[in-house]
Amino acid sequence: MRILTWQWGRRGAGPRFAALLHAALGRLPATESVLSLSAEAEILGAADAPDCAWRYPTYSSAAGALARLLTLPLAGRSVRAELDRLAPDVALCAMPAVLDRLMVANLRVPYGIIVHDAVSHPGESLSFRLVDQARLLRGAGLLATLSQAVTDELHNAGAVRPGQRVLTLTHPPMPVGDGAMPAAPFAHGGRPRLLMFGRLLPYKGLDLLCQAMADLGPDPGFMLKVAGDGPDSAELGRLGAMPHVVVDRRWIPEAELAQLIGDSDALVLPYRQASQSGVAAAALALGRQVIATDVGGLAEQLRDAPQAILCPPDAGALADALRTWRDRRFTPGPTPAADPMAAWTAMAAQLRAGLGAISGAA
Numbered sequence: 513m514r515i516l517t518w519q520w521g522r523r524g525a526g527p528r529f530a531a532l533l534h535a536a537l538g539r540l541p542a543t544e545s546v547l548s549l550s551a552e553a554e555i556l557g558a559a560d561a562p563d564c565a566w567r568y569p570t571y572s573s574a575a576g577a578l579a580r581l582l583t584l585p586l587a588g589r590s591v592r593a594e595l596d597r598l599a600p601d602v603a604l605c606a607m608p609a610v611l612d613r614l615m616v617a618n619l620r621v622p623y624g625i626i627v628h629d630a631v632s633h634p635g636e637s638l639s640f641r642l643v644d645q646a647r648l649l650r651g652a653g654l655l656a657t658l659s660q661a662v663t664d665e666l667h668n669a670g671a672v673r674p675g676q677r678v679l680t681l682t683h684p685p686m687p688v689g690d691g692a693m694p695a696a697p698f699a700h701g702g703r704p705r706l707l708m709f710g711r712l713l714p715y716k717g718l719d720l721l722c723q724a725m726a727d728l729g730p731d732p733g734f735m736l737k738v739a740g741d742g743p744d745s746a747e748l749g750r751l752g753a754m755p756h757v758v759v760d761r762r763w764i765p766e767a768e769l770a771q772l773i774g775d776s777d778a779l780v781l782p783y784r785q786a787s788q789s790g791v792a793a794a795a796l797a798l799g800r801q802v803i804a805t806d807v808g809g810l811a812e813q814l815r816d817a818p819q820a821i822l823c824p825p826d827a828g829a830l831a832d833a834l835r836t837w838r839d840r841r842f843t844p845g846p847t848p849a850a851d852p853m854a855a856w857t858a859m860a861a862q863l864r865a866g867l868g869a870i871s872g873a874a
Contacts, residue, residue: 513864513873516600518548520570521609523766525686525790527553530606531562532686533626536853536860543864546598550609554766560690566594570611591618602871604863605652608645616651622870624654624863626681629787630665633715652676653870656863658683658788659809665787679866683788683813684855685797689770697777697801698841703756704734706803706834707776710791712742712761717782717805722747723827724782724834730755733838736780739764739772773798778837784825786810792820797852803833 515537519530527549537545548566555561568591591614603623605612616623625648649655649671656679657663663680666672698704708721718738725732738751739760752759764772773779773794778801781789786808795802796817804810805825814820823833851857867873 513542513868513871514544514546514599514601515864515867516546516548516595516598516603517606518566518603518615519553519606519609520548520550520568520611520615521607522550522552522570523554523763526607526609527555528686528688528766529626529790531555531564532684532853532856533604533606533860533863534562536856537864539853539857540861540864546600548594548598558766565598568594568611570609587614588618591615595619601873602867604867605648608648610644612648613644616648622653622867623651624656624867624870625649625652626656626658626863627662627666628658630657630662630669630671633713633785646671654679654863654866656681656866659812661809661812662787677866677869679862681859681862682855683790683793683809684859685852686790686793687797687852688766688773688794692770693799694770694774696799704778704838704841705776706734706736706837707773707779708736708738708740708782709764709772709779710740712738712740712745712748714745715783715785717784717825718745718747718751720784720805720825720827720830721780721782722750724830725751725754725757727827727831728834732756732834734777734834737776769794770798773800776800778803780830780834781805781810782825782830783807783810788813801837803830803837805830 517530517534519526521527534545534547537543546565548568549556549564550570551567552570595618600621602621603619605625607626607628654677658681660680663678672678736757741763748759751757779795781792781804783805788809792802792813801819802814803821804814806822807825811822814822821833821837823829
């Protein structure tokens with residue numbers, strides 16, 4: 513079976529997720545995997561860039577994305593030519609992006625989609641990634657999710673058509689960087705280091721973290737770094753004014769992720785809503801501890817992780833969880849899996865079976 517995996521986002525977890533999935537599919541017997549990424553994808557500029565058979569020119573700005581959408585009817589011929597060249601038996605969208613309608617309009621084979629979010633989170637109602645997802649879902653033969661929470665949301669939203677196959681998976685630990693493991697948590701011997709990383713949007717629970725830090729007093733007994741892109745907010749202002757807190761509000765390039773996470777002892781995910789978390793997946797892959805609220809798909813993703821501490825989405829409960837982490841100082845870090853791609857390969861096998869069922873390919 514020849515599987516085309518595509519993800520046409522420029523940066524963030526999407527291209528990396530697609531590349532790891534492509535590599536895992538390529539490990540399976542009787543399977544040929546080909547990858548298509550945006551030509552502007554950040555990971556293609558890395559020294560360890562993935563093997564990518566089709567680099568599709570997308571856009572480099574919001575204005576460029578709008579221009580590409582307006583000219584989509586003119587792009588069909590070139591897309592069909594590439595699809596003819598690659599000749600897949602079936603296709604898989606690894607994560608929705610703004611130009612997926614162009615791919616779907618020109619595919620002549622069945623396709624599946626990995627649904628990371630069934631609905632928009634607060635603060636991202638105009639997310640380009642979700643604008644066309646309903647169209648993408650309608651045409652897919654296979655809908656795969658990374659948590660039962662998202663599967664339930666799809667059904668509750670009436671997004672599953674009769675005859676569509678639905679597959680519920682678990683987000684594997686996500687290797688970042690060159691795959692080298694950082695030193696164990698607390699090995700530096702200094703003040704404990706806590707990291708909150710990702711898109712700094714309202715649903716990420718900045719208000720909960722802000723109040724929890726206030727509850728811990730002027731010296732919480734650890735350093736907190738809040739890093740990521742997002743709008744300015746009162747909560748970020750309050751956090752930035754606290755002793756022992758550093759706020760780094762910017763887009764964090766792919767090349768910095770491994771060191772950013774590896775320099776921390778633990779990551780905190782104080783989310784009010786969550787489908788699942790690529791940040792948690794990266795933290796687990798690098799042997800970091802995770803303190804997270806018990807919401808959405810986070811509990812499913814972290815319930816079997818010995819280095820995870822889960823708490824209700826409440827500032828007082830979060831403060832208690834942070835005290836537990838600070839005082840326990842669980843060391844050394846968990847031993848990484850002998851094969852960091854084993855969980856990805858297992859997930860790829862499930863996806864291959866689902867794709868085979870909708871395509872009829874062996």
